Amino acid sequence: MRIAARCALLALVAACAAEPQRDRLVxxxxxTIEDSGLLERLLSAYDSLPDAPRVRAVTGGTGEVLELxxxxxxxxxxxxxxxxxxxFVAQGHAASNRPLMRSDFLIAGPAADPAAxxxxxxxxxxxAAVAEARAAWVTRGDESGxxxxxxxxxxDVARSGTARARAAADSVLAGTxxxxxxxxxxGMADAxxxxxxxxxxxxxxxxxxxxxQPRPGLAALVRxxxxxxxxxxxxxxxxxxREDAAARLADWLVSDSGRSRIAGFGDGRLFRxxxxxxxxxxxxxxxxxxx
Amino acid sequence: xxLTAAVAARAASGADRESAIVEGDGLRRTxxxxxxxxxxxxxxQPGEVxxxxxxxxxxxxxxxxxxxxxERSDAGRVRVFGRAARVGDREARAxxxxxxxxxxxxxxxxxxxxxxGLRARRVEREEARRRCDAVLEELGLGGLxxxxxxxxxxxxxxxxxxxxxxxxxxxLLALDEPTAGLDVLVRNSFREALExxxxxxxxxxxxxxxxPAEAFLLADRIHVMExxxxxxxxxxxxxxAEPATPFVATFTGAELLLDGLVESLDxxxxxxxxxxxxxxxxxxxxxxxxxxxxxxxxxxxDVVLAVPPLAGATxxxxxxxxxxxxxxxAGGSVRVRLDGAAQLVALVTRDAVGxxxxxxxxxxxxxxxxxxxxxxxxxxxxRER
Amino acid sequence: MDLLVDALSQAGRLLAAFDAYVLDVIRLSVRVSGAAVxxxxxxxxxxxxxxxxxxxxxxxxxxxxxxxxxxxxxxxVGLFVYMTLSRSGPLGALELLFTPTAMVLAQxxxxxxxxxxxxxxxxxxxxxxVGMEARALGASRARALWTHVxxxxxxxxxxxxAGFGAVISEVGAVMLVGGNVLGETRVLTTxxxxxxxxxxxxxxxxxxxxxxxxxxxxxLALTRVQQGRAIxxxxxxxx
Numbered sequence: 001m002r003i004a005a006r007c008a009l010l011a012l013v014a015a016c017a018a019e020p021q022r023d024r025l026v027x028x029x030x031x032t033i034e035d036s037g038l039l040e041r042l043l044s045a046y047d048s049l050p051d052a053p054r055v056r057a058v059t060g061g062t063g064e065v066l067e068l069x070x071x072x073x074x075x076x077x078x079x080x081x082x083x084x085x086x087x088f089v090a091q092g093h094a095a096s097n098r099p100l101m102r103s104d105f106l107i108a109g110p111a112a113d114p115a116a117x118x119x120x121x122x123x124x125x126x127x128a129a130v131a132e133a134r135a136a137w138v139t140r141g142d143e144s145g146x147x148x149x150x151x152x153x154x155x156d157v158a159r160s161g162t163a164r165a166r167a168a169a170d171s172v173l174a175g176t177x178x179x180x181x182x183x184x185x186x187g188m189a190d191a192x193x194x195x196x197x198x199x200x201x202x203x204x205x206x207x208x209x210x211x212x213q214p215r216p217g218l219a220a221l222v223r224x225x226x227x228x229x230x231x232x233x234x235x236x237x238x239x240x241x242r243e244d245a246a247a248r249l250a251d252w253l254v255s256d257s258g259r260s261r262i263a264g265f266g267d268g269r270l271f272r273x274x275x276x277x278x279x280x281x282x283x284x285x286x287x288x289x290x291x
Numbered sequence: 292x293x294l295t296a297a298v299a300a301r302a303a304s305g306a307d308r309e310s311a312i313v314e315g316d317g318l319r320r321t322x323x324x325x326x327x328x329x330x331x332x333x334x335x336q337p338g339e340v341x342x343x344x345x346x347x348x349x350x351x352x353x354x355x356x357x358x359x360x361x362e363r364s365d366a367g368r369v370r371v372f373g374r375a376a377r378v379g380d381r382e383a384r385a386x387x388x389x390x391x392x393x394x395x396x397x398x399x400x401x402x403x404x405x406x407x408g409l410r411a412r413r414v415e416r417e418e419a420r421r422r423c424d425a426v427l428e429e430l431g432l433g434g435l436x437x438x439x440x441x442x443x444x445x446x447x448x449x450x451x452x453x454x455x456x457x458x459x460x461x462x463l464l465a466l467d468e469p470t471a472g473l474d475v476l477v478r479n480s481f482r483e484a485l486e487x488x489x490x491x492x493x494x495x496x497x498x499x500x501x502x503p504a505e506a507f508l509l510a511d512r513i514h515v516m517e518x519x520x521x522x523x524x525x526x527x528x529x530x531x532a533e534p535a536t537p538f539v540a541t542f543t544g545a546e547l548l549l550d551g552l553v554e555s556l557d558x559x560x561x562x563x564x565x566x567x568x569x570x571x572x573x574x575x576x577x578x579x580x581x582x583x584x585x586x587x588x589x590x591x592x593d594v595v596l597a598v599p600p601l602a603g604a605t606x607x608x609x610x611x612x613x614x615x616x617x618x619x620x621a622g623g624s625v626r627v628r629l630d631g632a633a634q635l636v637a638l639v640t641r642d643a644v645g646x647x648x649x650x651x652x653x654x655x656x657x658x659x660x661x662x663x664x665x666x667x668x669x670x671x672x673x674r675e676r
Numbered sequence: 677m678d679l680l681v682d683a684l685s686q687a688g689r690l691l692a693a694f695d696a697y698v699l700d701v702i703r704l705s706v707r708v709s710g711a712a713v714x715x716x717x718x719x720x721x722x723x724x725x726x727x728x729x730x731x732x733x734x735x736x737x738x739x740x741x742x743x744x745x746x747x748x749x750x751x752x753v754g755l756f757v758y759m760t761l762s763r764s765g766p767l768g769a770l771e772l773l774f775t776p777t778a779m780v781l782a783q784x785x786x787x788x789x790x791x792x793x794x795x796x797x798x799x800x801x802x803x804x805x806v807g808m809e810a811r812a813l814g815a816s817r818a819r820a821l822w823t824h825v826x827x828x829x830x831x832x833x834x835x836x837x838a839g840f841g842a843v844i845s846e847v848g849a850v851m852l853v854g855g856n857v858l859g860e861t862r863v864l865t866t867x868x869x870x871x872x873x874x875x876x877x878x879x880x881x882x883x884x885x886x887x888x889x890x891x892x893x894x895x896l897a898l899t900r901v902q903q904g905r906a907i908x909x910x911x912x913x914x915x
Contacts, residue, residue, distance in 0.1 A: 031873075063875030141858060143874040183858035184774075185870035186851070194855045197763055197773055217763075361808055381816055389812035395803055397810075398827055407823075408813035455813060465812075 024054045025245050028065035029078040030145055033232070035189040036207035038265050039078075045261050046252060053245050061144035069093060069237045075246040080145040080205075080232045088235065095238040095247065098254055099274035101262050103230045105149055107222035108192070108209055109135075109201035117201075121225035127153050128161035131168035134180045136200035140191050141183035145230070150203045153227060192216050205230060207270040231274060294486045294509045298496055299338035310373040311336050312386075312463045312495050313358050317367035320353060326519040328353050328364065333514060333521065335463060340496040342510035344503060346542070350519035351499045352392055352467050358497065359465050360384050385412070388461035392468045392499075394452035396440040401432065401451050404440060408459045426458040426492070430484050446477035450484060457492040464493035468500055482508065503543045515539050532665055533576060534588070540667075545588035549633070550669065553583050560608075560661050563587055569633045572608040573664035584669040591626065593663035594637035597656045598647050607658035611635070615653050618644065625649075629657060683881030690882055702886060705863040708776055709844045712783030716791040716839045721832060723788075724795025725825050739796065745789025750782075751848030757782040758852045774855040779863070782849040787839035794838055798831020799824070833902045837895055844891050864890070 033039045039057060046052055058068070062081040066088050069077045078100065079085060089097050107117065107126050115133040117126040130137055140147045151173065158169035171177055184194045188208045195202035196216035209220060222228070234253050236246045252258045262271045314334040320327045328350040335341045335358075343351040356362035358369060363378050370376065376383035388408060396404050402423055409419040427433055430450045435443065443451065449469065456464055469485065470478045482505070500506050506513050507527040514524045515538075523535040527543075534540035551563035551571070561575045563585055573587055595607065613629040620626075625644050627637045635657055639649075649655060690698045727739055759765050761773040772778045806827055810820035825832075847865035854861035856870060864887040871880035 061873035061875065064873045065875075067875030067877060142870050143876075182860075185856035185858065185862060185866060185873075187873075190851075190855075194774065214764075356808070359812065361811055379817065381814070384811075384814060387812075388814065391805065391809055391812055393805075395806055395809055397806070397823060407810070407815075411810075411813060411815040411819055459814065 025075050026056050027076040028068050028074040029059050030062050031059050031187040032205040032208050034059040036211050061142045063143035075240045075242045077235045095236040097235045100232045100234045101271045103271050104206040105228040105230050106206050106220045108204050108218040109221045110199040111219050118221040123227040124156040126222040128157050128165035130201050131165040137181050138195040138200045138202045139183050295340050295511050314370045315358050318357050318364045319366040320364050329519045330521050335495050335497050337494050340510045342498040342506040342513045344506040344513050345516035349516040351516050355499050359389050386462035388456035388459040389465035390452045390456045401438050402436045405454045422458050426454045429488050430454050457488050460492050462494045465497045540588050549587040572661045573666045574662050576666040578668045579666050585666045586669050588665045591636045591638035595658040599656050608661040609659040611657045613657050615649050682878040686878045687882035687885045701867050708779045711780045712787050712843050713840045715784040716787035720788045720791030721795050724792040725799050728796045728799035742793050750846040753785050754782050754849030754852035778853040779850045782853045783843040787843045790842050791835045791839040794835035795832050798828040802827040837898050
């Protein structure tokens with residue numbers, strides 16, 4: 001009886017070990033893609049295709065995702081930080097990098113809107129107004145795509161705007177922000193809830209904002225405008241043993257089939273096709289300037 | 292009897308003479324239908340050592356705890372120095388101290404344990420320390436004052452438990468199986484320590500034990516208990532001479548009983564005719580009458596063996612020619628089972644076995660003095676073999 | 677391997693520089709978890725003692741519930757506290773959400789079952805005769821009870837150690853109710869999550885090492901007290 005048990009145990013171990021690794025892709029996606037629910041939608045759609053390999057998705061900030069890709073722990077990355085992506089490509093880690101979709105950032109805030117920013121599409125001016133009013137502001141502070149965009153906006157504020165706004169922007173960028181500026185190290189969805197509780201302004205990714213449950217007590221006050229565009233890209237990591245399978249997934253994502261799923265997500269306005277001006281990049285990606 | 296004298300001496304010097312230190316009336320306890328304690332009356336007078344003697348499960352410990360106000364009884368009442376008292380009455384218990392069965396020393400040092408009761412009574416620190424050190428010294432534990440209790444041997448731990456109680460100078464010291472679990476040598480030295488220490492510290496003692504030898508040695512009055520009831524009370528001599536029941540007789544060490552009929556008697560002796568025809572001259576017990584049935588009890592130690600032919604006179608009135616049936620070593624002695632005209636058991640030394648040439652089948656003569664044979668009237672109860 | 681080496685040197689640098697950020701995070705971790713364990717002790721030890729010694733209807737049920745508390749997922753506790761303290765929740769008016777107080781509350785809920793449960797076991801393990809022995813020497817009921825509980829003190833100390841271990845390393849509850857706010861509610865565990873998300877694995881591991889070092893230091897101190905008592909007064913071992 002004991003011999004039978006031992007054999008069973010060995011077989012089990014062998015089965016686990018012998019599980020074909022080749023057919024399982026590991027992809028990384030930023031938290032905004034997951035928090036909005038799009039990731040799950042895409043993966044289940046892909047999974048229903050014949051011969052589709054199994055896909056495991058991990059999520060994190062853009063910084064984390066790219067770091068994992070750098071270490072070879074990911075086969076494919078979905079991120080929304082052009083600057084970081086360029087660096088990644090320049091370092092030779094990418095087999096391909098192609099624009100995937102666009103969404104927007106928006107500035108959400110309390111309905112009372114103490115900084116009076118509602119209605120404008122000028123993100124930089126809105127931020128300056130918040131600084132001027134010393135209204136409560138929440139940042140994620142986690143090197144995510146959203147956070148980096150926010151820092152880019154603050155850099156713009158530091159160059160223009162009122163004296164007070166410029167001083168505030170400088171202090172934020174220097175890492176010694178004023179007291180009305182709160183750093184909550186949370187993911188997008190959690191940060192939105194936080195801002196809702198605190199009745200503060202926050203830069204948010206639009207799809208996450210739209211799909212957040214329970215509905216936050218915040219209103220989308222500033223949207224549109226070039227500075228709030230949020231381009232996502234899909235990067236196939238070079239040198240992975242599953243590079244082919246990753247490339248196939250990437251192809252599907254940018255194909256009409258994938259694009260239609262993306263476009264049809266939610267109320268259809270959350271994620272859009274990428275900017276036509278941006279051309280798909282090969283192994284030698286053209287430099288993509290920070291937006 | 293040194294213990295008794297010690298206790299009496301102390302009692303005499305004290306003022307506890309008016310009434311019994313503790314009295315129990317009608318104490319009863321049943322658990323799940325089983326009678327654990329059922330005792331009509333029991334008391335402890337100043338100056339005396341009272342023992343509760345009986346086998347395990349006889350209810351002795353429970354009775355002790357009831358008298359010490361540590362456990363409730365279902366019925367009855369306990370009086371302390373004449374005043375009724377209930378469990379939890381600290382004032383009543385203030386003059387008591389107990390060393391319970393298999394005492395658990397509290398974690399910590401020896402000194403901490405011995406001082407426990409004193410601290411509980413709010414004795415001032417310096418005085419507590421002084422008294423504690425004195426008692427430890429008396430019991431030969433002086434060097435272990437600061438020892439952690441886990442490093443103590445069994446005998447030392449037992450002494451510490453005793454010290455813990457003695458240091459309180461109780462009017463009544465209760466000891467529950469104080470030598471249980473100790474080996475023989477340690478047991479003896481413990482009893483010596485007990486006697487010495489009690490001399491200075493307690494006015495009376497209530498002792499619980501399952502060892503008749505211990506009870507005989509230490510106590511004045513012994514209550515033999517069985518199944519929760521006191522079956523006989525008296526001094527050691529009384530119990531041995533006049534056991535009220537077969538249980539008491541065998542429990543107190545009279546090994547074997549023979550049945551017979553009284554053929555004739557005079558003032559001091561009776562002639563008993565045993566069932567198998569043998570005649571024995573025995574000491575006359577109380578309420579033994581001519582023609583009545585009697586039990587004859589003797590102790591194997593009192594049977595003297597000699598090799599025939601026997602020359603000269605001895606004072607033994609009974610001389611029986613018997614054959615050795617078997618020999619069983621028992622410690623340093625040998626139990627010799629004898630067969631023939633009567634069935635007896637004798638206890639002899641190993642040397643004697645060699646000197647007398649005793650072996651199964653050999654002939655020998657058993658000599659028993661009349662005074663070594665105790666008779667008591669057989670009642671209507673059945674004898675238990 | 678290089679990751680580990682990187683992390684070790686990072687940790688060394690962070691601490692050697694007495695980086696204010698790092699020190700703040702450590703201080704807050706100790707304060708929050710320390711306060712939580714303290715509450716756990718104040719509530720848990722008497723509860724454990726009471727459950728061990730008292731007899732009342734429903735006792736078995738209470739003990740079973742207590743043991744279930746060992747398995748409370750921190751995230752669930754965090755969620756519960758979050759919903760209670762949120763502005764849309766019953767205690768929202770207290771404005772405690774995203775404050776260290778909320779974190780202490782959540783961690784206290786996590787620590788208390790541990791402290792109570794292990795205290796219960798420790799007190800039960802004390803031989804029941806101890807109380808009677810004490811009373812036989814003249815102790816009052818209260819003192820006898822205290823003596824009984826005191827016999828369990830090593831076990832109770834273990835309960836505290838367990839409670840601390842349970843909360844110092846949890847992240848789900850403090851993240852939810854604290855918000856990981858820089859300078860206000862960021863503790864070691866949530867800082868690790870953030871650094872990981874930023875891709876700063878070396879720093880994250882460094883914080884991890886600091887966390888382990890802190891837990892080790894506290895446990896070492898508590899254990900020394902525990903074992904120290906155990907051999908105190910162990911003099912005359914010669915026979």
